[in-house]
Amino acid sequence: MLGPAVLTAAALLAMIAALSYGGGAEPYPIQDPGPVARWGVPAAKLFVNLGAAGMIGALVLAVWALSPKRREFDLALDVAAASAAVLTVASAATGLLTFVLVTGVPLDFGDAFGQQLGQFATTIELGRAWLTTTLVAAAVTVLCFAVRNHTALVFVTVLAVAALVPMAQQGHAAGTAGHSAAITALGLHLVFVSAWLGGLLTIVILRNRLEGDRLPTVLARYSTVALVCFIVVAISGYTSAALRIGTWNELATPYGVLVVVKVAVLVGLGFMGALQRRAFIGRMSRDAASVAKPFWLLVVVELAFMGIASGVAAALARTATPVAESPGTIARTPAEILTGEPLPPWPDWYRYFTEWRPDLLWVLACGFGIFFYVAGVVRLHRRGDRWPVYRTVLWVSGLLLLAFVTSGGLNVYEQYLFSAHMGAHMMLTMAVPVLLVPGAPVTLAARAIHPRKDGSRGGREWILLAVHSRFASIIANPIVAAVLFAGSLWVFYFSPLFRWTMLDHIGHEWMVVHFLITGYLFVQSLIGIDPVPYRLPYPFRLVLLLGTMAFHAFFGLAIMSGTGLLLADWYGAMGWGTDALADQQVGGGIAWSIGEIPTVALAITVAVQWSRSDAKESKRRDRHADRTGDAELEEYNARLAALADHDRV
Template identity: 85%
Template sequence: MLGPAVLLAVALLATFGALAYGGGAAPFPIQDPGPIARWGLPVAKLLVNLGAAGMIGALVLAVWALAPAKKEFDLALDIAAASAAVMTVASAATGVLTFLVVTGETLDLGEAFGQKLGLFVTSIELGQAWLTTTLVAAAVTVLSFAVRNHTALVFVAALAVFSLVPMAQQGHAAGAAGHNAAVADLGLHLVFAAAWLGGLLTIVLLRRQLEADRLPVVLARYSTVALISFIVVAISGYASAALRIGTWDQLATQYGVLVLAKVAALIALGLFGALQRRFLINRIARGEASASRDFWFLVVIELAFMGLASGVAAALARTATPVTEEVGSVARTPAQILTGVPLPPWPEWYRYFTEWNVDLIWLLLCGFGIFFYLAGVWRLRRRGDHWPVYRTVLWVAGLLLLAYITNGGVNVYEEYLFSAHMGAHMALTMGVPVLLVPGAPVTLAARAIHPRKDGSRGGREWILLAVHSRFASIIANPIVAAVLFVGSLWVFYYSPLFRWTMTDHIGHEWMIAHFLITGYLFVQSLIGIDPVPYRLPYPFRLVLLLGTMAFHAFFGLAIMSGTGLLLSDWYGAMGWGTDALADQQLGGGIAWSVGEIPTVALAITVAVQWARSDEKESRRRDRHADRTGDAELEEYNARLAAIAKHDAHG
């Protein structure tokens, strides 16, 4: 238990030291809540972060690295439950302390105080966020004890990750510039830092359950998680700090110095991880006597640096940033009131290639998607297996297009112009899937990823389980995929979902994922290479394609001919000085006309696959005839001759 004790002690010391240096716990000039609230709130948030780390890290290891048949699996879930319980209590305490800091109230047990606190957690957004976090953490506590099914634990882990969403949303003022980017950056930072720290902490607590030959296997799997987490934490941390610091000279401020201390701890952790990955795991696997001792010594040092980074992070949340988050005074124009940022430059055609609005979630997703795909192709070629070049080219092109749509000029203007939004929609539902589906990622994963033999589930096992699940068999059915593809158009644009995706960044992320998945399923049902439960015959695929796109074109025509403005208080109030209804009708024209280009490509592809299928069948019959000496044909001719002879005799 030395490691967890070192982690907690260093984290607390770092929190107090950083608060004292940065002034995060200094008395308020007006309505000071007292030293208990000022010093207690960062400490409570630190415990929330550590509890979330233990909860998420243990669940990630259980889902990814541990075998359900071994004691390590159940113990990891017990660790997750205990960590979630700590997070529950700490979140509740954080909610109360936040109330004291915001209102300047003093803690008492009177009825009036309870009414004010109840109003805060049920009616005020900040209070609701901490109430939600507390309730979700409590639910994860119960589920971690109750659920032992390997597949169901994926949903428990997803719920655990969701518990960090309210914290990410409150990490930057909702109306301040860069709010959406700050939410995405902080959310990524919290989730992957938790998986990194919590995974290592879980391995330390599982030490007695991991046998000598088992330890290097689990460490190697955790090392992959740690490496990915390090990359995401480093990039998201830089992006988040850039929003709050502004310019390089602000690094000399108290906030900047604390950021530099956190960066130094992160660099040290990266070096420790590289040392562990390149040397110690192999030494442990070879059974060297000193390897285990050296590893656990390094782990204690690593946990100390993680505690340092966690403590500084908790103090940074209470330290004044060089870039202030002014909400009311900054929002002067209608666009700033609605989006938090001024109008971008007028959308000349070249602006779509020079303006950028980075969404780190999709940028990292595309980057990892390209890297792991190329790594799989390289592994196949290294062992002498063939993988068509065109599949690689199309996959990379599809992810580059996705990265541009979610980060480039289209992402800049789709918030202000319906036509740009519809262009992004068409690209996500038809352009990107037409490139990604021929890449056959599931087939590549099944061939390139090594199968597990200890009962645990890695990438190959989880992918194949998802593809062959009952749910996948339903949504991958060609008819269902077509209904989802077309039906979601009408449901999305003529329901409150459209407004949600414009006003809430989580809704925006959901919109991208939804459009991409429905488009992928539809294209997969037509020209997919990856295995699916059922495929239509080629003639019916063409009929399905033409029928679906007819409904798609009808949707575009409905938008073009419509006289009512969708989201009039959004697109009609941006202050461009243009006709919003005309722009909406232009968006309908994009849905009607641009959607036809992928349709033609899909029809040609289906026709080519149909022709090749007939050629393969002909070649198969020829090979069969060569093997049997045209036995079937001779038998058929003999039967005809017998019939003719019988008729002549009659």
Template identity: 65%
Template sequence: MLRVVRVSGPAVLVVAAFAALLIALAIGGGAAPQLLEDPGPVVRFGLPITSTLVNISAAGMIGAIGLVVFAIPPSSPAWGRALDVAAASAGLFTVAAAMTGFFSYLSVTARALSFDDAFSQGLGQFLTQIELGQAWLQTTLLGAVVTVLCFAVRNHTALVFVGLVAVVCLVPMAQQGHAAGVDGHDAAITALGLHLVFAAAWLGGLVVIVLLSRQLSTAVLVDVVARYSTVAIVCFVVVAASGYVSAELRVGSLDRLLTPYGILVLVKVGALLALGLIGALHRRYVIGKLGTTERRRHFWWLVVAELGFMGIATGFAAALARTATPVPQEVPETQTAAQILTGEKLPPELTVSNFLTQWNFDLIWVLVCAFAIFFYVAGVLRLRRRGDRWPWYRTVLWIAGILLLFYVTNGGLNVYEKFLFSAHMFGHMTLSMMVPLLLVPAAPVTLVLRAVKKRGDGSRGVREWVLLAVHSKVATVIANPVVAGVLFATSLVTFYYTPLFRWATENHFGHEWMIVHFLIVGYLFVQALIGVDPVPYKLPYPFRLLLLLGTMAFHAFFGLALMEGTGLLLADWFGATGRDWGPSALQDQQNGGGIAWSIGEIPTFTLALIVAIQWSRVDKKETKRRDRNADRTNEAELGEYNAMLERLAEKDTAR
């Protein structure tokens, strides 16, 4: 049975993928001859075929590394075999990406294949100077790096970083998914990036389980499948959400679902729903009873069916990339300055009403916030079902902090920060000071350590990775209160007076990095002052107040420098958006300095108050401890101290 599944499962995936691809190309016209400069049938069909190979091999690469890092015990023979699958998949990914780049050149230029200097020079210019060619060249090189790393690296911790590089391989592909300058560009590349990564993890994990079924004992198989199932649920949610956003941007309205592109989207949605149904059957009826022969047979046949639907979704996805969308993806001939710079229309004038009602959703942070609240509440409920207590106020603080994070990354601040430096600075202050002030007392690390079960087979789950991160040398350094304070203070100058500020403003991935950076640096600083979670070292309370005052003094100095400055930061951005309302760009920047100086004082005062209260409570506890000790020993400690003074006095008298 297992041999049949190992052969038929991947075969069904590949056959379904390429059959679906050809059908979808016929429906959508993705391989139809072009009226002008047709590249020929080899290119028209070769490009979507190699793109499909890229998607399937990326799934094998990311899925195998993910199972090694999260699910398979290192003692199992499947652990090393999974890395071999990852290396082979990465090698295929590299070759397929190179072929896709080559076919892309032939498709764009409609040139016939030749071996003369003009052809090679044109190909070289395409790969080094044209954005599409650069993307495929970067993808190919990154794939080659992952191939080498999968052969060379066998350290469990280092493989996490290999997995990150594998995910980065898909970033250049995501950036090509929507024309720059078209409204919704940032939302489109975010949705496509999430779709690529989580679909790859979902598909690849299942394929690798099938390929490694012979090396997995029944007990290990049950554990691996259960762990994969949890990841698959997350992947299903992300793929569904990102697919909806992509379809919304490219289809636009329900009446356009009857277009060729819309029909392909509907078929892909049907395949996704079928996959969700199969996943539900797995979790409800099959996984828990994999030890029985009958249920194991049902499981493997469901896996084959699941791979078939995944193949259909993969083929239609590749065809969608070659099908004309109902909403045009071409850059309009006439654009405003705001659209040219930001890819978005200029928002209405900033008022209190607009600030509270305008939204610009960032799918990454919508999902992060939703999962953060869900898993925190799930952890608390698990503790309560076990009979353990968890302070209610921690849950309230966590939900409040995540909701504030959600608003900062999706609400009015996210709408206006591209056009107003003051809005950007207000978001910075909120991310680095207000949000951590709510999240740190919620003690998320402590909750993970108490709510998540410890694994005993040598594999690393969420609990094991959190423990490893907390006790790592890097964490020991950056969690040191002095280091955290220095990072918090100097990041202002390092960010705003270096090219990092331009990168974070102009590049969507730079913007996402900026949010993560501010959030982590602020969290480390607040953790050093009032944190509940375990850290390697904690400052005495008097030094915590000194650290807070010193850091905030630097913060205030930075704000005053902006308030009194006469040079505009990123003048070719904030001064060129075409904004015809509100203060001038320089005045707005000075207002941003005032925000950094004044609003930052509110969380500063709150932090100082919390430190003082904690200090007072520690003193009270220490006093009570000494009083109880004195009562228990009949003040033996005080008596010993008085006796010592008497002996010293007798020695002085004797002299």
């Protein structure tokens, strides 16, 4: 097909040109691995990126835009399977050539070479990363052929995205000073570029199957995804470039020039995407024949630009960055060695409000969460429906607080101080959910998002499916939510999970998600507005709240009065001039005292809801009595009178 051919050709030509200009394939001065490895690694990585794009883009399109009732759905899964197979082979080739590149061992197929390669793939972090990617891609290849259930494909898509995690944890991201920020930026960049490029490529391949009004419908859905992808790619790309370039003057270096080329290509893609959205999609539904030829020409040009960006990206991975990727011989403190980050200023109280270390993942999540919520409210108002203002205020406030916790002073100091870590924990699991739950996002989504009628699933369908699933009915049960909320405290802090969240950035992000979800489920079971399978009566809600928070307070007291240091080889080895045990006891005091403040707010809210429920029930009974003329009361009095007459007889 013309589209895939143009994409591949443009990518290869751009890669060759960028490697030649940036010097990414020049011979090594010592122990040169040879041209096969020097040129083969970026070429193999290019096909890794293209394979990942086709795999993730096709899966996202199948899950989000296509109908399982039509042949288009199966063909998209075939594209995903073929792309996953390309990713499998390309990942294996990249791992092999990377071994040759970093070790200088000549490429051959002897027993000694095989043993060394096996050791590299199983014991060295870089080798394990490519082995993991290869195995996950192979699993996705099989699953794309075997799984055709719409719901199950969500988990296949998650697995496909997981194949990119090892890639995000290596390359330039692994050595920069802003290690966590670099991993997050690169991971977001890879995932959203894949969905953007792969989605368009899949539409081109499915062109003959999208007849009549199907093409503008699918394009409109893809266009929404592409717009989100464009925003995320632009922001994550800027973050990655800023970490690796450093100053504006470094844009004159070969690495900087290649980054400028990528930026120019991205701007061109944004312009073509806007043109596609505004000038073609709407006209296609009215007069497809008149715009078909210019539209597909635009798509081919867009794929060529995407190919150029992919080729330059593959070359950038082999080009020296202006900012050194290792700290060199500069003396570092124990805290800097442990965290891999430069030391922040001394934690005076006001620093928690003035220091920032943005976590791009949560900044974007909060930004999109606010935008889509407000857009839903605006849509309701335009059609004449009302939505309480307080819900919008609480939702926006909750997401702003979440952004502050994950990117502000608490995020800066939680790696160094247990008290800061516990403060962030309390905010995530108690304060943020108390603001988010009254926002009723599920109710808003059910009312504001247009339902699909062609068998595909959009935001409304997926949200309602998740809310009404068996799994959701289990974890949303008030007792289960309370056990998860309180029990996870002990499991987390007194198990290897705590260490994992300190040592691994993925573990840190998991911690944020876990605390946020468990807190949300608990608060939802007490004061939630969104539909749940079962709610406790109000008296039992208060009992559950008080019992759970007593357990929570006991945990805080245990930490506050403990004499053993949690994670002693981390907080106790910082050498930052603080008493780690005293700081841990302060953290216990935070869990015991400050963590109870939201409890009072929850108890008051439950009491107010109880009072309003009783008032509503009284009004309902009064209206019923007015409609029936107190028939129930008269019937009851007549029954009493009949019993009295019977007793007299």
